[in-house]
Each structure stands twice: as structure tokens, then as C-alpha cells.
Amino acid sequence: MARKPVVELAMIVRNGGDGLARAILSAQAAVDRIVIGDTGSTDSSVATARNMGAFVFHVPWENDFSQARNAVLQACRGDWVLILDADEMLDPAGAASIPQLTAQSQVDAWEVWKWHYIRAQTSRSGVEPARINPCILPESGSYPAYTRSPNTLLFRRRPDVYFEYTVHETVSRRIHKLGLRTAEAPFVIHHFGYAEETAQQRREKLEQYHQMGLRKAEAHPLDYWAHYELGLSELEHRHNPQQALANFENALKLNPEFAPGWLYAGICLTRSGRYPQALACLARAEEKMPPHGPVHPLLCEAKGDAFFHGGEIAQAEQQYRLAGRDTDLSPLAACKLGACEVQLGKAENGLARIEAAVEREPQTAELYDIWVAAAMLAGDIRTAAQVARQRLRIGQPSVHSFVLAAGLQARLEDWRRAVSILEDGIGHYPNDAGLRREWKIAMKRGNIGG
Structure with a gap:
């Protein structure tokens, strides 16, 4: 009778908080040993892990995720390794199936979908x-949605299988290079980090990843994926479409068949106001996608954005509709479609669509910005003013948000409310001369003393 494979849970942890016990507990029944490399916790993570039976040792943190994970792999002794982070959970189906999966002699590694x-x-x-x-x-x-990504998170332990890259580290490329046998796992790993982090924690982590991504691209100049990842960081975290475009162009020089590179190059060009060039890139992206695959919603939305900002509203409306049925459209895409309807003379339908989208996702500031603009275009200043005031309670409103909200109250001749909004804005931005100037104007036109 064949020996039962020994499975080890391998983790790197720093300040895992309450999530660490949740992660260990989710996998405890499926593994024989737990090995944790602590990279400098100042909370109770080490004590928590040891109390749950883990072998914990210190791993010096040198701004390199692969280096830390490989130190943990070297401390493992079993036949198989399961990778999990402190803000993740193995679902019950995964815990139940791991003994059967690791007993299969014809598979060396399992690709696991991670739900973020x-x-x-x-x-x-x-x-x-x-x-x-x-x-x-x-x-x-309590979370309305998730995105997903695949990675090799359950694999046979062997010395030539190790993590690569400083950030977005993976063993997948090593496994592919070695010609090892892979299959898709029948379970998922649940990742809560994006949802549970504070906004400040998220910004700090993204900046850390950005700096590590710069080093990764520098160390691997011929790796198109490293340039693509850096482009995403520049676009979504740094909000720098010009630099992001350069990164995507570097990726495309190395792999001209890479459809996501063309897609994001088009998005960068749209955000830079270069709409014909954007549409040309998006056409290339469409050419590179599988010929008989489903319509890609992000591609349709990106084309819609380029048409909309380029003044071709009917074409934009068509693309937003192609991005999905009403029930499938993201709230953002639904708002964009509603804005098109308003511009095309279907104001009642468009504003109703936007309002319904905001109801689905009332904490997303960009949706309110679209609603305000659409209501103004439809001539519904009262609705625009009401929504602009709501916008000020979402996230960190900008100076422009305060000025716009006050200006709309002024159009309704509600000067006291306009002044109050501007005073609130000055409280947020005490050194902004423009806000103080608008406040003085509102005080004078409303004949308000003080």
C-alpha cells in the first residue's frame, strides 16, 4: 500500500492579525505540518501560530517576496506544499479534496483559482x-463582488521548484520550464485582503508593490509580463497614464501578440485625450483576442470611453450595451450608458439608469460625478445639486467637488447652503485660495454678513 503523502502548509506572515488564525484553521485538517516564516511581526502573530501548532521561525525581510517564500520552502520536509497567506482561507471543499489530489501520481502541481x-x-x-x-x-x-486569478498553490516539494520575482511571485514558470504535469484544482482560495484593508493600508501596500515592481522590471528587462504589471500599477495606483503607456509599449515590443497590452495602451491613450490613437490600439487588442470567444466587457467599455470622450456618443452607447446585459453591467458601465442616453435625448431613461446603478454601489464616488454631469446636461439642476451634496460625503472629495456643489446651490439661489458647502471645503483645504475666493463671492452675492 502506497504511503500517504505528507502535506505542509507554507506561509510568510507579518502582523497577520485576526486573519491568521482564520487562515490556519481553514487548512489545518488538510495538512500534516504548518511552517511559517515570520518577517517581523509586532502583533501576536507568532504566538497565535505557535499556539495552533505551527513551526515558526524568523525570516529577515529584504523587500523580496520570493526570497522570503523560498526560505520557508527550504524549511519544509514533506511531499507536497500548500501556499496560503494570512488574509486568505482555504474553502471547505479544498480542505476535503487535498488528500485525494496529492495522492494522484499523474499530477505534480495544481493550479488554484484565487477569489479576491x-x-x-x-x-x-x-x-x-x-x-x-x-x-x-x-x-x-458582506462583500458584493470578487475578481479572480490563477496560481500554482499546491505542488510537489522538490529543490528545483521555487518562487521567482520580487513581487507577484510564483512557482508557475519554474513548473512550466521543468515540464511538470499540472491540472486545475476543484477548489478555490478566498482572499480577503482587498476588502478588509483600510484605504490607507491599501495605498501603502500598493506603493510598496510599485517600488518592488520597478525593481522587478529592471531585473527582468526582457519579461513582457513584468512591464505589463508595472504599467497597471502606474495607471491604477499612480494615476499616470503617460508613464503607464510607456510600460505597456515596452511589453508589446517584447510580445506584440499580447492582447491585454494593446487594450491597456488604448485605455492610457483615452485618458490622455488621444482618442483616434486609442481606438486604433483597441482594434489591435480585438484582433489579438480569441476569434470565437465571448465579447470582452472591458474592451467594449474601453471602446465606449474612447468614443464618448471623442464626441461619438451613438457609437459609445452601442459599445456600452455590448459590455453586457443590464443585469451584467458593472455600476460604472451602467452609469456611462445612462450618460450616453441623456446626451442622445433619452434623459428620463438615462437618469433612471444612473440612479439605479448608484443604488447598487452607493460608496463609489465616480458614479456620483457621472450622475451630476448627466443631470446638469438634462437641465435638472435640482437633482444635480442634491447629488453633488451627496458626493461630498463619499471618500475624500476634491476642491472641485466643493466648488461644483456650491455652484449648483448658487444656481438655485440657495446662497446660505452654497456658503456652508464652501466653508466645509475650506475646512478640508484651508490653504486653497480658490475656495476662499468662491466663499467671498457667495457671501457677497447672497448678501450674507460675517
Whole structure:
């Protein structure tokens, strides 16, 4: 009778918080040993892990995720390794299936889909759109959507299988290079980090990843994927479409057949106001996609954006409709479609569509910006003013948001409310001369003393 394979859970942790016990507990029944490399926790992570039976040792943090993970792999002694992070969970189906999966002699590594829970359906991961959360895991029930990504997270332990790259580290390329046998796992790993982090924690982590991504691209100048990842970071985290475009162009020089590179180059060009060039890139992206595959919603939305900002509203409306049925459209795409309808003379339908989209995702500031603009275009200043005031309660409103909200109140001749909004704006931005100037004008025109 064949010996039962020994499976080890391998983790790197720093300040895992309450999530660490949740992660270990989710996998505990499926593994024989737990090996954790702690990279400098200042909370109770080390004690928590040891109390749950883990072998914990210190790994010096040198701004290199692969280096830390490989140190943990070297401490493993079993036949198979399962990779999990402190903000993740193995679902019950995974825990139940791992003994059968690791007993299969014809598979060396299992590709696992990771579900990244998010607070907003407008989010995406690369070209992967957000999906509605089916709530197969009770712990995920409060999050409306998720994105997903595949990675090799369960594999046979061997010395020539190790992690590569400083950030977005993976063993997948080593496994492919070695010609090892892979298959798709019948379970998912649930990732809560995006949803549970504060906005400040998220910004700090993204900046850390950006700096590591710069080093990764420098160390691997012929790796098109490294340049693509850096482009995504420049676009979505740094909000720098010009630099992001340069990164995507570098990726395309190395791999001209890479459809996501053309897609994101088009998005950068749209954000830079170069609409004909954007549409040309998006056409290339469409050429490079599988010929008989489904319509890609992000491609349609990107084409819609280029047409819309280029003044071709009917074409934009057509593309937004192609991005999905009403029930499938993200709230952001639905708002964009509604804005097209308003511009095409269907104001009642368009504004109703936008309002319904905002109701689905009331914490996304960009939706309110679209609603305000559409209501103004439709001549509904009262609605625009009401929505502009709501916008000020979402996230960190800009100076422009305060000035616009006050200006709309002024158009309704509600000077006291306009002054109040501007005073609130000055409280947020005390050194902004423009806000103080608008406040003085509102005080004078409203004949308000003080």
C-alpha cells in the first residue's frame, strides 16, 4: 500500500492579525505540518501560530517576496506544499479534496483559482472583470463582488521548484520550464485582503508593490509580463497614464501578440485625450483576442470611453450595451450608458439608469460625478445639486467637488447652503485660495454678513 503523502502548509506572515488564525484553521485538517516564516511581526502573530501548532521561525525581510517564500520552502520536509497567506482561507471543499489530489501520481502541481473579494463591483484585476459574489463561503457574505486569478498553490516539494520575482511571485514558470504535469484544482482560495484593508493600508501596500515592481522590471528587462504589471500599477495606483503607456509599449515590443497590452495602451491613450490613437490600439487588442470567444466587457467599455470622450456618443452607447446585459453591467458601465442616453435625448431613461446603478454601489464616488454631469446636461439642476451634496460625503472629495456643489446651490439661489458647502471645503483645504475666493463671492452675492 502506497504511503500517504505528507502535506505542509507554507506561509510568510507579518502582523497577520485576526486573519491568521482564520487562515490556519481553514487548512489545518488538510495538512500534516504548518511552517511559517515570520518577517517581523509586532502583533501576536507568532504566538497565535505557535499556539495552533505551527513551526515558526524568523525570516529577515529584504523587500523580496520570493526570497522570503523560498526560505520557508527550504524549511519544509514533506511531499507536497500548500501556499496560503494570512488574509486568505482555504474553502471547505479544498480542505476535503487535498488528500485525494496529492495522492494522484499523474499530477505534480495544481493550479488554484484565487477569489479576491472587493467592496465595489466597479473594480477589476487586469482584464478580469468583477464578478457577483455567490457567497459560497459565509465569511465572504458582506462583500458584493470578487475578481479572480490563477496560481500554482499546491505542488510537489522538490529543490528545483521555487518562487521567482520580487513581487507577484510564483512557482508557475519554474513548473512550466521543468515540464511538470499540472491540472486545475476543484477548489478555490478566498482572499480577503482587498476588502478588509483600510484605504490607507491599501495605498501603502500598493506603493510598496510599485517600488518592488520597478525593481522587478529592471531585473527582468526582457519579461513582457513584468512591464505589463508595472504599467497597471502606474495607471491604477499612480494615476499616470503617460508613464503607464510607456510600460505597456515596452511589453508589446517584447510580445506584440499580447492582447491585454494593446487594450491597456488604448485605455492610457483615452485618458490622455488621444482618442483616434486609442481606438486604433483597441482594434489591435480585438484582433489579438480569441476569434470565437465571448465579447470582452472591458474592451467594449474601453471602446465606449474612447468614443464618448471623442464626441461619438451613438457609437459609445452601442459599445456600452455590448459590455453586457443590464443585469451584467458593472455600476460604472451602467452609469456611462445612462450618460450616453441623456446626451442622445433619452434623459428620463438615462437618469433612471444612473440612479439605479448608484443604488447598487452607493460608496463609489465616480458614479456620483457621472450622475451630476448627466443631470446638469438634462437641465435638472435640482437633482444635480442634491447629488453633488451627496458626493461630498463619499471618500475624500476634491476642491472641485466643493466648488461644483456650491455652484449648483448658487444656481438655485440657495446662497446660505452654497456658503456652508464652501466653508466645509475650506475646512478640508484651508490653504486653497480658490475656495476662499468662491466663499467671498457667495457671501457677497447672497448678501450674507460675517
